Amino acid sequence: EVYSAEHGVEVWRLEDYLAEQHPKLVEHFRAIEQATQDGDMDVTAISAGEFAQARLQAKAQGSYAKHYSEGDISDGLRNGTLVRGTIRLRAGGGMRSESQGVIERSDAPDIVVVGRAALNRACSGDTVVVRLLGNSESSVGEAKAADGDDDDADDAADSEDALAVEQIEAGDEAPVVADKANLATAVHGVVVGVVERRWRPYVATLQADVAGGMRHLAVPVDAAVPKIRMHYADTAAIADRYFVVAVDSWEADSQYPQGHFVRALGRIGTLDAEIDTILVERQIAVSQAALGFSEASLREMPVNSAERPWAPSSRDLEGRRDLRDTLIFSIDPRGSQDIDDAVSMRRTRTGFELGVHIADVAQFVQAGSATDAAARARGTTVYLADRRFNMIPEVLSERVCSLRGSSDRLAVSVIWDMDHEYNVERTWFGRSVIRSACEMCYEQAQELLDGQCKVEGLDPKLEPQLATGVKELTTAMRVLRSRRRLGGALELASTEIKFAFDPQTHAVAAAAPKRSLEIHGVIEEAMVFANAAVARRIHESFPTAALLRRHRSPTADRFERLQRAVRARGLDVDCSSNLALAQSLQRIAGEAGDADMAFLVKAMATLAMQEADYFATGDCATEAFAHYGLALEYYTHFTSPIRRYADIVVHRQLLAALQEPSETPKPTELSQAWVGTTAMRLNERNRQSKLAQRESTELFQSRYIAQLSGDGQHVVADGVVAEVRTNGLIVFVPKFGIRGPVHLRDKTGHIRLPLSTLTGRPRDADTHIDGCSDFSADAGRLSIRLPIDAPAFHLGGGANVAFSVFDHVTVLLRVLETRRRRAPVYMTLVSRASSNIRAYRSTLAPLDRTFRVSAARPTADQDAEPAEPKGPSKTTGVQKPGPAKPSPDYYSVLEKFGQLSLLETTHAAQML
Template sequence: MTEQTTTPVIDPFADREAEKYDNPIPSREFILEHLAELQQPMRLGPLAQSLGIDEEDEERFEALSRRLKAMLRDGQLIKNRRGAFGLIQKMDLIKGIVTGHPDGFGFVASEQVERDLLLSAHEMHKVLHGDEVIVSIVGEDRRGRQEAAIVEVTRRANEELVGRIHIEQNLAWVHPNNNRITQDVFIPADGLLNAQEGQIVRVAIVMHPSQRHGPVGKVVEVLGDYMAPGMEIDTAIQTFNIPNKWSEELLAELAAIPSVLTEQDYADRKDLRSLPLVTIDGEDSKDFDDAVFAKRRKNGWRLVVAIADVSHYVKPGSELDKEAYERGNSVYFPQRVIPMLPEKLSNDLCSLNPNVDRVCMVCDMSITEDGQLERSQFYQAVMNSKARLTYNQVHQMVTDSSSAFRAEFAEVVDAVDQLYELYHILHAARAERGALEFDTVETRIVFDGERKIDKIIPVVRNDAHRLIEECMLMANVAAARYLKWHKLPIVYRVHEPPKEEKLTKLRGFLKDFGLSLEGGDEPSAQDFDQVLQAAQGMPSEHLIKTIMLRSMNQAVYQPDNKGHFGLNFEHYAHFTSPIRRYPDLLIHRAIRQAWLKQGAQGFAYNEEDMTRMGRHCSDTERRADEATRDAVTFLKCEFLSHRLGEEYDAVISSVTNFGMFVELDPLYIEGLVHVTELGEDYFHFDAVRHCLKGERTGKVYRIGDRVKVQVAQVVLDTRKIDLRLINKPADEVLVVENDSDDFDNPVSEQEGEGEAKKKRRSRSRSRPNNRKRRTRSKAKND
């Protein structure tokens, strides 16, 4: 047997490790590279020798052992049955995050594979939604999806859960509020903390699930009674782990900030206090982070967008910065906001309130006569807003020459008129550019005195909303272009084109309506817009727009600039809302760095940081969406629970193999009409044409069709609404020429897995009101 000798190994990251440790060992990166070169798993001893560490050097040997254990914990390595450390990818293993499904099965999302891997209900017994796992692929299900088995759980995502407690005799358990967690948490008798049957509680997990047992926990807080006003928001905050408390250290830091501008705040700033800048926001807005001004020039326009200078107060590494990053964004619940920044900043110092001096970051743009961004400059300034205007006030001012608001705001009416004139030019340029616009309805909940839903009303967008939107779009484009030229690492707002698979299916769908999507493998937004224009006035216009919208990807934050497909911009970043979005704050810091003319040198962040922070901010954005949807859905279910048996006109919003979801016309609430409610026939789901067709009668139910339904059942715990079809219109029969069944479920390809289970239960099911994703930008939320 040949004796192994210790040979010196050069670690390219040695300098970094030497800065951290007195007696450094090889870095994680080098250990991974070294194992890849060895092309075999290695036990601790031989691996240490190959890395130049002798077992007699106890301190370094122990440090290496601890590092390898940490790499196991973080999923960078895995240990086989012989105790040898190896690379996950070399062992045909995949690391990913678990996504649970309400029907008990789940998926593993991983950057190593293009499509999510399926976890059976049996495998899901070992984990909870959000856990990080290492899995192996064990086969395919009947739909051709790859199935995985869990090899190891590397990180538990749920140390605490929120749910409703149930107590029967000597047994107690908590049903989690998050419907992606289907396992109840067992509560021992000594862990009840005086909780009563049916209350909402916060539970600490003391034993995570395994193959042999489910999760075990103890009650650490009783949040309140199930139906208490506002409980739906408190529950959503806890369920989705939304930070909502300020630390003592942060409050101390905040108290040290002067409540008014000091002489130092004015230093090195351009004075814009005489410029008639105005804010235009909603009636109930409290934080005003943007002000606008426009003026016609000889050969075009000057557009000034002034944004609250949050970066002046929130410095990198400060307690304010750490908390803002953790939150990622403000979360807007009905009648309640969880802000990204404390009120002293969000509603005061960083809010461009009227008739007070405020520091701001300015994007000063030159716009051509045809609405193109010609050039821009950025500078820090001090401003004084001349008016706090609402969308409705501005709309009346610009559309009604006799409006009383024109006299009330006489000081700024000329500036508003010029803004409106510029808006028409920018809007025409948008249409010429082919930016996508999908007509969707936003709603607002009106509460009664007991904070229960009184009514749900649509929010009408007018030209004032669109005016602000176009101004913000221009500023965001200017910021992205400016920082791209300065070669600074930033997070762009990226909306990628639809993937090839979705394009193929979309083209197959459009073909039935005599429509074609041009552009080959890489169609542009203009190509999509041409289809939307061609569909206008067609009987199936609503269906076509809905399916095209569902083919779109979700916008994300990332340092790799891939443009914004929906808006048809080559460069796009979020600059205009640093009070409520952390990525905008990062952009402001980058712009300030650009002023120093140092490029990336000395900048607080590198590309790796931006990748990490972009992913985090994308996650917090989705977290906020899920939390607000959960709260609103509960409120809507509670509202309908008092209206069992009532009848409503409705429109079909989506179709699946187990039924169709319909939206109740006057309420904007969605529920399920199960396939068994459609009549005495066998109804088959056509995934390509997004319809259900009766085998005997030929009746067809498609997206956009109108029906009449009755509220049959509402289950508050699971946010489910069951509807009964009370009229079955004789729809025109759709002739099916293609029996292809390769089009994914239009709602979610995850929906169909539990269908056999649903049929065995023989009862109707529903889902929360998942509003259609919008690619058209909301004002100031593009």
């Protein structure tokens, strides 16, 4: 005030200024102020001696080993005693009881890090330096011993939220070692330094200070992320909401990292808040609203309105091949608006002419434009279960670029002249103008293929021509696919769940596995053929800068789980090459006599695969270009430029390849450095998008199960044992596309065998049989000895209950309502059955109540034991699915990711 009076300058206290001018920032200021007062800079509240004693006590409670110095790290890396790599964490998920991390190595066994102390403040995605401990049991003990007892009251307070369904992603978390038997033989390490942090904004919920202070714990929704200490005053405002928190530091004397509150999201459990959480966690956007397009981008859009519908101008048509008189048609999911591709097939004097025609998005998205920058940043259209977020504005994706029926549209075409044996004689690439005769859905095209007359929704006058085109296209694609299969192309498992939504309430009205039709594979094969042809063409012109897509051969150790499982059933699988694997999978499907088993074997093969990825051709040797799953030497993405930025780049490269070298300056897309950087970015964007799709599907699966059980009914479904673990089973439920753990032993070692395994009654699933013993589990079989006073029922008088991989079981599906994370679906075992044997219930003897049982009192510890459900009483039987349709080929696993399902295997397959 004195300064203000003397100098005529208005002076404010910072807090008063913020309160007057920026009231929304006051809480942030107070949090920072509180954090400062709690730190080393302020000791006025207590004496120096008391402060020092408090700091020493805090260090003793949460101490980690200090990281090595830069010099020690450099020396260790040079002499080989230390290893550098990127660590991925899997903390407390599913049936694991300890935090785990893995550092993948292409030229040596992966390194496993077990326990918080061994992880030493490393977070998933960090670049770390690890000291190797060896690969004996003692190394496991060393890592555990260093960990100590670091559980505290904070962990116990929210332990019921620890349940997490097993979610292993191909090329991501699959290498993390789960079972003790594997841990004993793994290469172990301890983190001794963090070279680069990959902290990101985390979505979290609040674990408030019970003493009423401002120091709280943020509990990330990602269970692999540690809790984060933060300061915040108005806890009531965020107590039931998701919020975003950022990490600032993690000192060696702190059990948890220190961070700060960023912003609040919506209320926990509401649909929009759950969707926003997915978008933030997958680093797609800060919210749904942020995925709109900028004014600069919208100003670049062509005019298209009811009064002025867009049509190509004479200038647009210059230099284009006119294909408007050719019978061209599209086949897509019902109701599609963003139609990327159309096809044509006609007889010629010397054989056939096959055409694949792709929307010319590059015509409207110019390199360096605002729209191009937005598309490159997004990388891909994000498809969730109930909505999508476009990569380019809707005026392009759904109208001007979309190859709509009876409309002139600009395209980039690949046209092959083939002989009568479908051997390619000539290939033409270039820009074209087309007029699609018909937009068909898959079901309509399949009816034409099946010979049905008067297909609903099709023009009767056009139907005969369409039927001929579809049938001739199918014949050609059967031949092309057969050739790829002979070369080792894989047919992997892909189960997609289709959701139907109530238009008024947006609740899930129905969910069912997607119907597999032959026509799906026909279109997929045509797209593979075009992608492969374009890949060769752009590599010929730009040998170091072509943007291609490769799928590296998996290492032998990735198939160990698959091989152990099939050997337990007396079968064998040869994983020495893609051709050998394809032949083995086909043989197993025939010998198993069980469609569910055949599917799971393919699913396990899928999990063994590495991710396919984009790359610049100058960044690796030619022999590394190959696509393992598709059995192709060259491959790229060309056929979906409306929804993938990689395809736009490939279009530009193809068009540049077709120009005379002197006609156009070298564009950015022909720079090896730019292509390599873009490829890495697109790999990450695609991966995050697919994880978002998976999590969206999980969200609606959970909501659907909650709806089904909300009227007091049990949701009972048939499942198949996918894996045997040391404390239970992993079960796949085909009806709902869910894969998750069934726990038969808790963290303390107590056996939790449900009484329902003897009675077959869902109401007995939460009553456990006391006195069970001799819990034995290996790679393919789990057995439990019943107490001597237990009735034998249908077990033939034996004392053991046994489960093997690929056995059929019945499970009870429920939703665990949690305070801190999205409610997951979990399973409880109801009854068992040998493979291919369905019913025991009609032969059950009356229950002898003289043997001991105990009501379930689950504890949701790190073993993720299910919480007790709330009061369902009736039973809804879910019928076993009918005979499986023919599996889609690898391309469907690769390309179709609009609607995803299986929590582990389907989404893992989509990662390829």
